Amino acid sequence: MTKTCNKCNTEKPLDEFHKHEGLEDRQWAYIEDGKLPEEFDGGEKVPKRFHEEVERYTKQKGKLR
Numbered sequence: 001m002t003k004t005c006n007k008c009n010t011e012k013p014l015d016e017f018h019k020h021e022g023l024e025d026r027q028w029a030y031i032e033d034g035k036l037p038e039e040f041d042g043g044e045k046v047p048k049r050f051h052e053e054v055e056r057y058t059k060q061k062g063k064l065r
Contacts, residue, residue: 001030034063 002011027040029050036046036054 034058 002013004011027042027044029036029040029046031054034054036051039045
């Protein structure tokens with residue numbers, strides 16, 4: 001998975017993007033098939049409220065990527 005950097009307008013792998021943007025101390029959870037994983041990429045558990053938010057949005061607007 002890649003993301004385009006707003007600073008230099010280049011596409012980077014997510015881990016490089018996060019370092020480049022100064023976000024390396026954060027953890028991420030990406031929606032796949034309309035659901036969040038149980039854990040962030042750093043191993044911490046994704047809070048229930050985030051799962052509920054995705055579920056609520058999905059019911060209103062349709063499945064997320």
